Amino acid sequence: MKDGEGRRRRAHKRYVDVFMRLTDEGRFDPLIVMWPDGRAFPITEVLDRGSFGPAYRGVSTARYRVRVGSHVTNLFLERHVFDATLGKPPVVRWWVEAYG
Known part of the structure; x- marks a missing residue:
């Protein structure tokens, strides 16, 4: 992605x-995205629900294409698979692409 002056972000x-x-x-x-600073962004429409891809290093990701107001963006659901050898429980968490 590029900024207003044509530089890559x-x-x-x-x-x-x-x-x-x-x-x-x-x-x-997904219904509402909560930013770490406390701002809440209601999802007005889920345009596409991706399925989980193959696991890479024990992590698989599904992409959701969502509309927040008039803005369309990607929201990702990351799933860490259970690793019995390390004793790590399965973890599921959401992330977005942030710039800066």
């Missing part, structure tokens, strides 16, 4: 809190 993962609904079918429906 560096993207990084920003983990966020997400209020979501877990349906009786087992589907995750």
Whole structure:
């Protein structure tokens, strides 16, 4: 992504809190994205629900294409698989691409 002066902006993962609904079918429906500073962004529409891809280093990711007001963006659901050898429990968390 480029800024207003044509320079490339560096993207990084920003983990966020997400209020979501877990349906009786087992589907995750994100409702609100909470930024770390406390701002809340209601998701007005889920445009696309991706499925989890193959795991890489024990992590698989699903991409959700969402509309927040008039802005369309990607919201990612990251799933760390259970690793019995390390004793790590499975972890699921949300992140967005942040710039700066």
